[in-house]
Amino acid sequence: MGAAQPVNFEALEAQARTLLAVFIAAGYEAVAPDIIQPAGVFLDVVGEALRGRTYVFTDLSGEELCLRPDLTVPTCRLYLQRHPHADREAFYSYNGPAFRFQPASADASHPREFRQAGIEAFGDKDASEADARTLVLMLRALQQAGLPGWRLRIGDVGLFDALLAAGDMPERWRRRLRHQFWRPDAFRAELKRLSSGPARSAASFPRALIDKLDPEDAAGAELLVTEYLDAGNVELIGVRSAAEIAEGLLAVAADAKAPPLKPDTAALIDAYVRTRVPAPQATTALRDLVGTGSERFAAALEAYDRRCMLLAESGVDIAAMEFSAEFGRSVGYYTGFVFEIVVDALGPTSPVGGGGRYDGLLKAVGAPRNVPAVGGAVHTERLLTVVRGGKR
Structure with missing residues (x-):
């Protein structure tokens, strides 16, 4: 479909089996969520960037459906089918196609039909430990699949939310800034509007x-x-x-x-989102910027520090990780730690993998309460391209 090159499905499946073997060995049950999903669920939770690229259609009964644009939401729905009270821990892995519109000019790294192999963990008791475990497992699987090297970019939507909570502004403005966080240009335009008129x-x-x-x-x-x-x-x-x-x-x-928004509040928010430093330097940089007046922000920084410590203890070179305060990934359901795995051969706009924490998503798709959750996925076509050292 689209402008992508023909897919070598045998190579992709071999690669996916390697990834899934690592995930299953770590205790993540292999599942196969439905490809066709209720459109309303997706359109409500995925955020504007993905909403406009979702293939939506109406079946003969008049129900609005979609081809899944990712596998996280379908896996959440599968979890709720099994555990409607959302009161159990569960660890799932998967491999399958997803579908997103791409312009005709898109290259082979951005096909309209692509495959994801990933993991999702629901109901974890220790968020920092689960975040670190997810990223470490993703890196282990990629290494096992033959990825020769990578760069890590991380962010934390929870830190941004804590910063907004401490700011002197109406709650509706916090919602607006949070809504635009995924799009840096739109975010800066909204911040300028609120602070000027x-x-x-x-x-x-x-x-x-x-x-x-x-x-x-x-x-x-x-x-x-x-x-x-x-x-x-x-x-x-x-x-x-x-x-x-x-x-x-x-x-x-x-x-x-x-x-208007007070100048010092606007300046603080602007300085925060511009922060981009090696991961070990982020705590000092942000504490110097924000100060110690906000207990919620201090708690979010403490969680960030512990996550970095756990990653380092697991063998991840955190000095090589980049912390980007404005990085939130392109879907709207993330609530905390987020990450992307980038390789030089494809560049930052085509990450090989990524994921993060989404503690509010299960409630949005039908759970009776918020449920701690974190996951990550590999774009297997991109992985295959890099492993083979060129175009597939």
Whole structure:
């Protein structure tokens, strides 16, 4: 499909068997989640970058479905089918195809149909230990599969969340900055808007309606929006209800009345996301930047330190790892530690593997509560390309 070269499935399967053998030996049960998944589940949780690249279709019964764009969410759904109360530890491994739209100009490292071999761990009691174990197991499997060398880039969405929590700003602004965190350019544009003139966002909306909205009265706002639409003979078309439109306009109305983000808060956030240092230097750099006033940030730094210690004890050269504060990967469900495994032959836009912690994802797909979870996956076509020393 797309512009990718023909796939050598025999070589891919041999490679996948090598990876899975390492995962299974470490106690990760091999599973095979469904390829066709409910579209709504994916579109709600994967984030904007992946949502627009998901193949969605409607079956003959009218149900909206999709071809899975990754295997993490399907594995979460499989876990909940087995353990609906989400009260058991479970360790799964998998190998199979995933599907994402790619432009016709995409090279062989970005096919529309590709294969992932990976692991997911649910219900772990020690987050730092599980994070380190996941990355070490991924590296061990890649080494066993013949990958000659790699570079590691890590980040921590939990540190970013702790920084925002300590900042003096409305909660809706934290949600907006968190939402844009995955896209550096959009994030910086949003930070600039909030720190220079959040009221400007109201300029493109009907001033008479915005002035009437009370940010504390959601029910009244829905009524005002309905009356405004009726008066203008505007018919609701699409998936947004009057209540959802009112919710968005209430945020606009609140911004119209709000002062800009304080300069020191904006400067701190900007300096934080620009931090990029060798992993062992990150704690000192971030503590010097943020200070010791936030207990939540201090706790997140402590967890970061312990994770690095566990990685070093497992033989990982943490001095060669790069910590990038703005690195969050391209999907929206990560909540903590994130990592990518990069090789020079393919470059940073085509990582051979990656993953991270996603403690809120299981609840988003139906669990009764948040469940600690972490995982990682290998892009086996890319791995094969590097191992063979060229194009497949």
